[in-house]
Amino acid sequence: MGSGENTEAWPMRVNIPLLDNTKTKAVIEIRPGITTLVGPNGSGKTRALRTIKDALKSASTVGIYGRKIHFLAAGRSSPLEHYRASIGSPHGRSDSDAAVGHISYRSQWWDFESVTGILLALDTRADLRLKVEARLQQLFDRSVQLSWSQDGLNVRISPMAGGRAYAANHEASGILQLVALLAAIHNDEIGALLIDEPEISLHPQHQAFLLEEMEKVAGDPSDPVKKLVVIATHSTSLLPLRRIGELPSIVFFNSASQSPAQVSEDASILKRAKLTAVMARLSTTHRMAMFAERVLLVEGPSDEIVVTQLARRLDMRLLARNAQIVPITGKGEFGEAVKLFRLMNKEVAVLADLDALTDDNSLVCLFSELPNAVALADRLGRKNLSDLDRDLRDALAEFMSEHQSAVDAAAESYPDWSSKQASALTKRRVTLARVLIDPASFGNAAADEAGRLRTKYDALLKALGELGCFFLQRGAIENYYHTDSTDRSKPDRAAEEAAGFDGRDPDSLTRHYADVITALAHIAPNQRVDEDLLLRPKLGAVLTAAFLSMNRGSSDEQLNSIASTTIGADAEVFRLSNCSNEEMRLRVDIASPLFKRDTFPFELGRDDNTNVIVPGKLPGIDR
Secondary structure (H helix, E strand, O other), rough: OOOOHHHOOOOOEEEEOOOOOOOOOOEEEEEEOEEEEOOOOOOHHHHHHHHHHHHHHHHHHHHHHOOOOEEEOOOOOOHHOOOOOOOOOOOOOOOOEEEEEEEHHHHHHHHHHHHHHHHHHHHHHHHHHHHHHHHHHHOEEEEEEEEEEOOOOEEEEEEEOOOOEEEEHHHHHHHHHHHHHHHHOOOOOEEEEEEOOOOOOOOOOHHHHHHHHHHEEOOOOOOOOEEEEEEEOHHHHOOOOOOHHHHHEEEEEEOOOOOOOOOOOOOOHHHHHHHHHHHOOOOOOHHHHHOOOOOEEOOOHHHHHHHHHHHHOOOOHHHHHEEEEEEEEHHHHHHHHHHHHHOOEEEEEEEEEOOHEEEEEEHHHHHHHOOOOHHHHHHHOOOHHHHHHHHHHHHHHHHHOOHHHHHHHHHHHOOOOOOOHHHHHHHHHHHHHHHHHHHHHHOOOHHHHHHHHHHHHHHHHHHHHHHHHEOOOOOHHHHHHHOOOOOOOOHHHHHHHHHHHHHHHHHHHHHHHHHHHHHHHOOOHHHOOOHHHHHHHHHHHHHHHHHHHOOOOOOOOHHHHHHHHHHHHHHEEEEEOOOOOOOOOOEEEEEOOOHOOOOOOOOEOOOOOOHHHHHHHHHHOOO
16 A cells, blocks of 8 residues: 555445345455456446445545546436437437537536536546547547537547547547547546446457556545545456456455455465466457457466566557557467467567577478568578578587587576477577577587677578567576476476566566567557647747747746736646746746656746757656
């Protein structure tokens, strides 16, 4: 728990009424973070949500901090639906532009259980709208526009790739759902957010993205940037169950007349190592991959555990980029899996053990068949990459023959990942691994030749990487571990290694697992939401307008008015102050609590180059 949490308020025990079974006492424990209610339709999840809402109001757990409790019902999109379908009459949908609410309702927006309330709040918060737009642009290249008319608050969508804005009537239901959900998630006025079926109308990868967004803000409502989140869902993508410690935050409903099940936070079962491994292996990746745009195939459940947790630790937003990690069983299945996903018109990459390169050339040939492989081979002066691979195999065999004693000595000291059935190939495998990661270890003349051989292999591996074919150059995923508990199963060891990622420096992890990170970056390029990219031109416009209009006596109010006149309500994210002396100077700060940056506040003069300063203050993500 964070230092700002009110530990006396948690866990909050809520009595849940059961259908036709009032004598049975059903209790749910709510803790800071995300509480998830799961179970079949009719099992009582929605009634439980409403009971939790009432309990939060009565306990003042949220209201004591001046924050709101907001409930979004499963039918939350209904105010927009009669603009999108024949709901109110059989004669067709409304031809008017989609509009919701009334301006007089803005002071009670949190009492709406539909999108109306959160859209009213969104209209009053330029900073919140920018927060949402940064994500809409990343996911869909869309922007949302809100304006008032006699019919209410009009909702329009603007395509960022060009073209005129259009009424929300013509937009996909899932995008409209995301606008409301993201606005509620990032609205810091909300201290407790309850959502019934957040997955409605959302693509599986976007459901998982929504969970990531909720996890960013979930916490104790005593912290002004955190909120309590309670959801009822049928979606495996929204089930936060990746580690054993998350199990007590999930409530399992089976029947409306039976008490829901919830594991106690201090239950002894949570300390069992085998259960930890089971939790790490719980996955729907094979099914989710059918919906993904990009697929990264890895060799087995151990690789999946480590690669997935690395991506999480390093904030590589795979799901936001519609990418999915899929484990297969053994390198022999790579070829068929790649072909299958290619038939589905998906971009497929492979992260294989090094023996998939040393033992045969089937994987190299598979990727050499791609159309853009010819240009890569030409760049290397080759007819195709398979020819280069064949020549390198011959060169490796010659190296092993000429430097047999050095090869034998190096092989004996290198951790062997080979199976007993492949013992004849062991020396070749570990020799290539040593060549790739530490050619100097062969000693003397052998080291020089090993270095030259690595340079040639680097050219092949770089070309294959551009095609989506990657290898674990140390050998297998186990060769990267910081633990050596060989008496445990492979998935258990992987879970143990992954459990230590949170305590390790991200830069250190990136260097140590460079082969994995390269594959992840290939399959999910530009995967992270970049808010600075959205803020940068707005700050530039504000500064240009202010310097062109100000004088030494301009008040701060005048400067901020100039900014608002120039770019509208978006200027409210920034705060300008006049700090002129002999030269015209401005002090710039972030006014919104949603966009705090360590580079603010700062000062600059009229003659300073804003094209250099603004990117420096809002550098964005290092891609």
